[in-house]
Amino acid sequence: MSMHICIYEDSGCNNLLPMVYMRPVYDLFCGMVSLQEKLIRNFPQASLTLHTRSVLEKVVRDRYPDCLVNEFPAGLKEIVFINGRTLLNSETVLHKLGKNQSFTINDKVVAARLSGAELATVIETVQNGMTIDLDETAIEKQEIDGVLVEYIWDLIQANSDQIRSDFAFATQGRGSSVNDNGTVIHNQNVFIDKTAKIMPQVVVDGSNGPVFIDRDVVIQPHVYIQGPVYIGPSVLIKAGAQIYSGSSIAEGCKIGGEVNNSIILPWSNKAHGGYLGSSYVGSWVNIGAGTNNSNLKNNYSVVKVTVNGEVIDTGLQFMGLIMGDHSKCGINTTFNTGTSVGINCNLYGSAMHEKHIPSFTWGSASDGYTTYKLEKALSVNKIVMSRRKKSLKKNDEELLQNIFQLTIG
Numbered sequence: 001m002s003m004h005i006c007i008y009e010d011s012g013c014n015n016l017l018p019m020v021y022m023r024p025v026y027d028l029f030c031g032m033v034s035l036q037e038k039l040i041r042n043f044p045q046a047s048l049t050l051h052t053r054s055v056l057e058k059v060v061r062d063r064y065p066d067c068l069v070n071e072f073p074a075g076l077k078e079i080v081f082i083n084g085r086t087l088l089n090s091e092t093v094l095h096k097l098g099k100n101q102s103f104t105i106n107d108k109v110v111a112a113r114l115s116g117a118e119l120a121t122v123i124e125t126v127q128n129g130m131t132i133d134l135d136e137t138a139i140e141k142q143e144i145d146g147v148l149v150e151y152i153w154d155l156i157q158a159n160s161d162q163i164r165s166d167f168a169f170a171t172q173g174r175g176s177s178v179n180d181n182g183t184v185i186h187n188q189n190v191f192i193d194k195t196a197k198i199m200p201q202v203v204v205d206g207s208n209g210p211v212f213i214d215r216d217v218v219i220q221p222h223v224y225i226q227g228p229v230y231i232g233p234s235v236l237i238k239a240g241a242q243i244y245s246g247s248s249i250a251e252g253c254k255i256g257g258e259v260n261n262s263i264i265l266p267w268s269n270k271a272h273g274g275y276l277g278s279s280y281v282g283s284w285v286n287i288g289a290g291t292n293n294s295n296l297k298n299n300y301s302v303v304k305v306t307v308n309g310e311v312i313d314t315g316l317q318f319m320g321l322i323m324g325d326h327s328k329c330g331i332n333t334t335f336n337t338g339t340s341v342g343i344n345c346n347l348y349g350s351a352m353h354e355k356h357i358p359s360f361t362w363g364s365a366s367d368g369y370t371t372y373k374l375e376k377a378l379s380v381n382k383i384v385m386s387r388r389k390k391s392l393k394k395n396d397e398e399l400l401q402n403i404f405q406l407t408i409g
Helices: 011-016 035-040 054-063 091-096 116-127 152-170 374-386 394-407
Strands: 004-008 047-050 078-083 086-088 101-105 108-115 140-143 146-148 183-185 190-192 203-205 211-213 224-226 229-231 242-244 247-249 258-260 275-277 304-307 310-313 321-323 339-341 361-364 368-371
Touching: 004 035, 035 086, 035 091, 054 394, 078 116, 086 091, 101 146, 108 116, 108 146, 152 211, 152 229, 152 247, 183 190, 203 211, 224 229, 229 242, 242 247, 247 258, 304 339, 374 394
Parallel strands: 004 047, 004 078, 101 140, 183 203, 190 211, 203 224, 211 229, 224 242, 229 247, 242 258, 258 275, 321 339
Antiparallel strands: 078 108, 086 146, 101 108, 304 310, 361 368
């Protein structure tokens, strides 16, 4: 029988809000793919269960109709469990996981091969849609190299290295197109899909790290791209943009201005001038023209970010903006260093916004903040998605309603 893998969520996912309100932790993006894709790509013959919190179960079933969610095939004697927050230095290390053995990172279990009574206990937890904690399992533990993602900024910090490793995996046996219009520096570090359209006077610089330009990308004139960078499918990079090292731009985004060391999830727009640095931006976000975020304090001290009501010292000198799914900001909006914006916010005004803005917030620093009414927020979401020939599915709408009740009451 082939291996059965369960990618699971543990209680640590709570520290990754607001980015995991709308998705399980393993659907977070880093490098060129999601955490889940990294964990399973070396197991093409394995069957898969996705474990998620009960509130997300219907949404995950919609997104993965061919996958088991919070359930297992009958009769399994053994399952390999992998923590969805895991970034491994070598994904092939999972092949070395022995029977009734676990791997740890910083003494936290990130993978375990379970059978017998230990397996039966965990299966019950999965079927109840509860988060899993395998630290107390009475099996052999072995420390391995990797990162267990604790906060969103861990993904930003890891992004350059993840682009490098994903680039090596994705380009095996693949040929890049010849680019006659732009200038490619260090071309062995640059992959341009044959369907991508590169207009004149584009510079793609692979001297500091790889650049992967995916299918159906359009890059307008006078753009500079400095690797490591990933440009996802059907992305539009507008004329004059500068995309700097450590940036990943996922499918369907429209990007202008300056982007540095940032991750932007699918179908978001930062289509005009302005600076986005050391940031993590969700899906269906729109960033207005002239919007800027700070990622470095004037006194060069470490940046603090509010997570779940607690102010966390990131230990980082550079940390920018976290912006949740479906949030929008108007022209010339300004965000301070280490600002966290929840989901479905609608913000405006040039005065510096508060550093922590809860989900479903409407307003500005000068005019004050109020609740973004659910009906209005959902209406805007549907209009925005319809412009991309997408729709807000019933279960996603119900999830947003649940989040509204959870955060606003």
